[in-house]
Amino acid sequence: MRTFGWWFGMGSLLTLAVLLVQGGMRDLIYGSSHSGTWEGILSMGLTVFGGGVLAGCVAVILNRLR
Numbered sequence: 397m398r399t400f401g402w403w404f405g406m407g408s409l410l411t412l413a414v415l416l417v418q419g420g421m422r423d424l425i426y427g428s429s430h431s432g433t434w435e436g437i438l439s440m441g442l443t444v445f446g447g448g449v450l451a452g453c454v455a456v457i458l459n460r461l462r
Contacts, residue, residue: 399452399455399456399459400452400453400455400456401452402455403448403451403452403454403455403456404448404449404451404452405448406451407447407448407449407450407451407452408444408445408447408448408451410447410451411443411444411446411447411448412444412447415440415443415444420440423436
C-alpha cells in the first residue's frame with residue numbers, strides 16, 4: 397500500500413505539472429474554455445486523479461513482477 401500511495405502522489409503531481417505547463421490553469425482562470433468554471437475544475441481534478449491512479453497501479457504491478 398505504501399508503494400501505491402507514493403506513486404499515486406508522484407503521478408498526480410506530474411499530471412498537474414503537465415496540465416499547468418499546457419495552460420490548463422489559465423483556461424480555468426480566464427474562462428477561455430467553453431465549459432463552466434466548475435466543470436473545468438472537475439475535469440482537471442479527475443485528470444489529476446486518473447494520472448495518480450495510473451501511476452500507482454503500474455507501480456504495484458511492476459512491484460509484483462519483481
